[in-house]
Amino acid sequence: MMGTVTFSNGTQVPALGMGTWNIGDRADRRAQEVESLRAGLDLGLRVIDTAEMYGGGRSETLVGQAIAGRRDEVFLVSKILPSNASRQGVAESCRASLRRLGTERIDLYLLHWPGAVPLEETIEAFERLKAEGLIGAWGVSNFDVDDMADVHRISPDGCLANQILYSLDYRGVEYDLLEDDRRQSVVTMAYSPLGQGGELLRAPVLARIAARHETALGPATPAQVALAWVLRQPNMLAIPKAASLPHQRQNVAAADIVLTEADLAAIDRSIPPPRRKVPLAMI
Numbered sequence: 690m691m692g693t694v695t696f697s698n699g700t701q702v703p704a705l706g707m708g709t710w711n712i713g714d715r716a717d718r719r720a721q722e723v724e725s726l727r728a729g730l731d732l733g734l735r736v737i738d739t740a741e742m743y744g745g746g747r748s749e750t751l752v753g754q755a756i757a758g759r760r761d762e763v764f765l766v767s768k769i770l771p772s773n774a775s776r777q778g779v780a781e782s783c784r785a786s787l788r789r790l791g792t793e794r795i796d797l798y799l800l801h802w803p804g805a806v807p808l809e810e811t812i813e814a815f816e817r818l819k820a821e822g823l824i825g826a827w828g829v830s831n832f833d834v835d836d837m838a839d840v841h842r843i844s845p846d847g848c849l850a851n852q853i854l855y856s857l858d859y860r861g862v863e864y865d866l867l868e869d870d871r872r873q874s875v876v877t878m879a880y881s882p883l884g885q886g887g888e889l890l891r892a893p894v895l896a897r898i899a900a901r902h903e904t905a906l907g908p909a910t911p912a913q914v915a916l917a918w919v920l921r922q923p924n925m926l927a928i929p930k931a932a933s934l935p936h937q938r939q940n941v942a943a944a945d946i947v948l949t950e951a952d953l954a955a956i957d958r959s960i961p962p963p964r965r966k967v968p969l970a971m972i
Contacts, residue, residue, distance in 0.1 A: 691733065691944040694926045696849045697874040698826055700796075702764045704920055705944055706736025707937075708880055708928040713751035714744045718932065725937045726755035730762050732941045738852070738878070738928045739790075740768035740801060741782055746789050753791035765790065766797040766878075768830055768852075771804020778806075779814035783823055798824040799852055802831035802971065812844050828852070830878075833969040834869050841873060850926075852878035854970050857915055857960050858889050861967035871924045881972065882919040882927040883912055890915060894959035898952045904942035913939060917946035918956060 692704040707729045712722045726737060737756065739748045749767060756763050767790070773782040783798060798818065800811055815827035828850035829840060840848045851870050855862055856879070870877045884890065895911035902909035919927045920943070931937035948956075 691941075692920065694876050694924060696797075696826065696876055697846065698849060700764070700826075702735045702926065703733060704926055705734060705916075705940065706738060706764075706766075706878075706926055706928040707734055708930040709737065709739045709748045709752055710743055710880070710930055711748075712743070712930065712932055713747035713749075719751060721934070722751060722932050723755045725931050725934050726752065727759070728934050728937050729931065729941070730756075730759055732937070734941065735762065735764045736766060736926065736928065737763055738766040738768075738880070740799075741773070741786050742768070742770055742801060746785070749786055749789035753789055757791060760792055764796045765792065765794075766799065766850075766852075767795050768799040768801040770801055771806060774800055774804055774806045774811040774814070776810050776814045779811060779818065783818055787823065794823060794825060796825040797828055797850060798826075799828045799830045799850065803829075803836050808839055809843050812840070812847065816844075816847065828875070830880075831969065831971045834865050837866075837869060837873065837875070848873075848875055850876045850878050852880055852928075854881055854972055855879035855919060855925075856882045856884045856889065857892075857895075857918060857956065858884040859970045860960070861963045861970060864963040864966055866969070867922065867924075877922075877925050879919050879925060879927045882929050883915050885972065892959065894955055898948070898955065901952070902946050904945040906938060906942045909943075909946055910939065913943035913946055914948070914952075916940060916943040917948055918953075920944060921948055921953075 818824045830852035899909040
């Protein structure tokens with residue numbers, strides 16, 4: 690059964706969403722990618738995450754096509770480049786994203802990573818967008834503990850989410866950032882929760898654990914175990930990409946997996962958690 694996460698403004702969404710990095714880049718895949726996003730909505734997903742950077746806006750345009758006529762079903766997230774995060778740049782970028790998305794409002798607008806524009810200026814611009822009704826809320830992405838301290842100093846209650854790289858390949862945030870986000874009532878969004886390049890999914894420990902579990906689609910796969918491992922975290926919203934209908938169904942079925950204490954212990958022995966602070970990873 691799929692869990693949920695609740696943002697500090699009271700909005701509740703399924704803990705599994707849909708990422709769109711590298712979606713929209715190829716015309717020959719467009720119909721398949723739109724079908725995948727719409728199928729995710731049919732299967733009960735709500736969160737679709739995109740960014741102005743993805744394909745130079747092509748991802749947002751494809752998302753707009755996918756959600757046409759279904760906007761009320763979607764919790765829409767997009768991100769602004771730090772180079773555009775000035776007072777004027779925020780307003781211009783947001784309106785450009787809205788045009789590409791074919792909507793009048795972005796539910797959650799994120800600063801893609803820390804940049805040179807003073808954070809006070811960016812947050813002030815975000816709050817102005819909220820007041821105008823162009824965004825419902827704002828947050829950040831790729832912010833570590835010290836960065837988040839700056840956010841909370843400027844706006845103690847304004848930031849709803851922190852989107853970060855988190856998977857079995859990148860466990861460093863378990864040392865301090867995940868708990869810091871929970872303590873501050875900031876939802877952590879995990880991008881690339883299945884790792885990079887497929888090497889993680891060939892890990893023998895994941896194959897052994899998958900053999901012990903079933904999903905609605907049949908025997909579990911290593912990828913589903915890796916996703917279930919991320920989803921087990923409280924306060925965690927995972928946004929894997931699924932560019933095809935079968936992949937989307939596999940992601941949704943991962944929510945059927947309840948990892949046991951023995952499973953988690955086996956994973957920790959094979960892929961140990963961090964024992965010290967490490968720099969925040971991002972891709």
